[in-house]
Amino acid sequence: MPELPEVETVRQGLAKWVTGRRIATVEVRHPRAVRRHLAGDAHFAAVLAGRTVLDAHRRGKYLWLPLDSGDAVIGHLGMSGQLLVQPATAPDETHLRIRFGFDDDGPELRFIDQRTFGGLSVSEGGAELPAEIAHIARDPIDPAFSDDDFVAALRRKRTEIKRALLDQTLISGVGNIYADEALWRAKLHGARPADALTGPAARRLLGHVRDVLGEALVQGGTSFDALYVNVNGESGYFDRSLNAYGREGLPCNRCGSPIRRESFMNRSSYSCPRCQPRPRGTAVG
DNA sequence: CCAATACCCTGAGTGC
DNA sequence: TGCACTCAGGGTATTG
Numbered sequence: 001m002p003e004l005p006e007v008e009t010v011r012q013g014l015a016k017w018v019t020g021r022r023i024a025t026v027e028v029r030h031p032r033a034v035r036r037h038l039a040g041d042a043h044f045a046a047v048l049a050g051r052t053v054l055d056a057h058r059r060g061k062y063l064w065l066p067l068d069s070g071d072a073v074i075g076h077l078g079m080s081g082q083l084l085v086q087p088a089t090a091p092d093e094t095h096l097r098i099r100f101g102f103d104d105d106g107p108e109l110r111f112i113d114q115r116t117f118g119g120l121s122v123s124e125g126g127a128e129l130p131a132e133i134a135h136i137a138r139d140p141i142d143p144a145f146s147d148d149d150f151v152a153a154l155r156r157k158r159t160e161i162k163r164a165l166l167d168q169t170l171i172s173g174v175g176n177i178y179a180d181e182a183l184w185r186a187k188l189h190g191a192r193p194a195d196a197l198t199g200p201a202a203r204r205l206l207g208h209v210r211d212v213l214g215e216a217l218v219q220g221g222t223s224f225d226a227l228y229v230n231v232n233g234e235s236g237y238f239d240r241s242l243n244a245y246g247r248e249g250l251p252c253n254r255c256g257s258p259i260r261r262e263s264f265m266n267r268s269s270y271s272c273p274r275c276q277p278r279p280r281g282t283a284v285g
Numbered sequence: 286c287c288a289a290t291a292c293c294c295t296g297a298g299t300g301c
Numbered sequence: 302t303g304c305a306c307t308c309a310g311g312g313t314a315t316t317g
Contacts, residue, residue: 002311032294061311079294079310095295115294117311159288168312176310265290267310290316299307 002077004139004173005216007061010083014056014065017085017107022052024103033097033111035074035119036132047122048073048100059129060136060172066127074130078117084110139173140210141217151202154194161197162190162269165209174209177245178216180270182209184244189276190269215241244270 002010026045028034037044051067058064063075063083075083084093085107093112098120100109111120123130138145150171157164164170165179174182183190185208188201197205219241243253248261252272262269 076311078312080296113294114296115309117294157288163288166311265310266308268308288317290314292314293312295309297308299305301304301306 002061002079002081003175003178003216004061004141004213005178005219007058007063007077007173008141008217010077011056011058011063013085014063014083014109018053018065018109019055020053021102021104021106022050023048023100025049025099025101027099027101028097029099030097030113030116032116033113033119035076035121037121044122047071054127057129059133060139060168061175062130062133062136064123064126064130064133070125070127072123072126072130074121074123074126074132075111076118078113078115078119080115081111081113081118084112086110136168137170137172139213140171140206141173141213145171147203147206150206151199154202154206155197155199157194159194160191161188161194161205162264164194165190166265171206171209173213176267176269177242178209178212180244181212181242183276184270184272185212187275189271189278190264192279244272246270 026048028041028045031041034041034044048067051069051071053073054066054068056063056065061076065073065075067073075081077083080095087107088101088105093110095112095114096110097113097116098111102108111118113119121132123132126132140150153170154161154164157167157170162179162183165174165182166176179190182205186201186205188205244259247259247270249258251257252259252275255272255274257272257274259270260273262271
C-alpha cells in the first residue's frame with residue numbers, strides 16, 4: 001500500500017529514468033486508468049505525444065511529471081498501482097493500464113494497477129503545481145512544512161487523532177500503516193480527540209510521524225505482497241521494522257502485551273492495549 | 286463550513 | 302471443486 005515512502009521511492013526512480021525523455025506514444029489499455037479527462041483516452045494520448053518530461057515531483061501520495069508544454073502528467077498509485085520502467089520487449093503485465101513509449105526507443109514507462117484505485121491524468125498548465133492537487137498539504141519531510149501550523153491545525157480538529165493523521169489536507173503522505181506506527185511510537189490511541197492533545201504532545205506525535213516516514217524511506221518503503229515495488233520492480237523491506245501494523249496477537253515490542261486490532265473507518269487499526277489505552281468513555285470497536 | 290460516511294475495484298483468503 | 306463472503310484502503314462525492 002503505497003504511502004509517502006513508497007511514492008517517494010517511485011518518484012526518485014521516475015526522475016532518474018524518465019527525465020529528459022520525449023514521449024512518442026501513449027497507449028491507454030483501461031479507460032478507468034485515465035482520470036478527469038473528459039475529452040477521452042485518445043485526446044489524453046494525443047496531448048502527451050511529443051512532449052518531453054522535465055522532472056518528477058511529488059505532493060503527498062501524488063506524483064506529477066512537468067512537461068515542456070507547461071502541462072503535467074499527474075499520477076496516483078491508489079491501493080495497488082505501480083509505475084514500472086520496462087524494456088519494450090518485456091511481456092505485458094496482467095493489469096497493464098497505460099503504456100508510454102519514448103522516441104529514444106529506450107525502456108517504456110508502464111502504469112499497472114490491479115484494483116484501479118489509482119490513475120493518471122493531465123493537468124493543463126500544471127507543471128509548477130497542478131491545481132488538481134493544490135489542496136493536498138505538504139508532507140512532514142518537505143522542508144517547507146510548518147510544524148507550528150500543523151500543530152495548531154491538528155488541535156483545532158474536532159475529530160480523532162488517527163482520522164486527522166489520515167487527512168491529506170492537514171498533513172500528507174500518511175496512510176493507515178504509518179499512522180498506526182506513529183501512534184504506537186507516541187503511545188497514543190488513535191481514538192483520542194485531536195483537540196484534547198496538548199501542544200507538546202502534538203509536537204511529539206509529529207516527530208514520530210516524521211521519524212517513521214523517514215526511516216521507511218531509507219529502506220525503500222514497505223512491502224507485504226509485492227504489489228508495491230519501485231520502478232525497477234524491487235520491494236522495500238520496512239515491513240520488517242513494523243511495531244503495530246498487521247501484528248494482531250503478536251507481543252508488543254515494548255511491553256509484550258498482544259497487539260490488538262480494532263475496526264475503524266472500514267479498515268483496521270493496530271495498537272498496544274497497554275501502551276496505548278483507549279480514551280476514557282469509548283467503547284472497543 | 287466541517288465531519289462522517291459511501292463508494293469505487295479485484296484478487297487472495299476462508300468457511301462450508 | 303466451487304461458491305459466497307470478507308478483507309485490503311486512498312481519495313472523492315455525497316450526506317448529515
